[in-house]
């Protein structure tokens with residue numbers, strides 16, 4: 001069956017599904033939806049509708065929790081490194097940082113120059129080797145660093 005190309009730009013999805021004789025399916029369980037009922041129907045039952053929305057809500061809460069955890073880890077890392085930077089520390093062993101609560105998985109950007117791996121954590125920049133952080137510096141304007 002050949003459909004005129006323009007038809008695709010105007011028809012609604014339920015109409016197109018009906019025209020092509022493709023049965024719509026429940027977006028929760030995948031069961032084929034009966035041809036009766038609202039044409040834009042998405043669920044086979046109230047149970048599936050509730051399950052879907054509970055799952056969405058759960059997913060949203062997990063995402064919020066995860067974002068919170070990432071922001072807290074970044075904040076902890078930044079406060080550790082900025083304290084060290086203000087003390088004049090330029091290099092520090094990862095084992096020492098780990099004892100202070102630093103988690104090397106959380107940085108705000110990463111790039112490579114040759115074999116060297118550079119990281120930034122907001123306004124701080126450093127090179128990281130498998131065992132230490134080196135060349136810790138601030139990329140923020142000097143006035144900003146002094147104010148903190």
Ligand SMILES: [Zn+2]
Nearest residue numbers: 026029044048
């Ligand atoms: Zn269902």
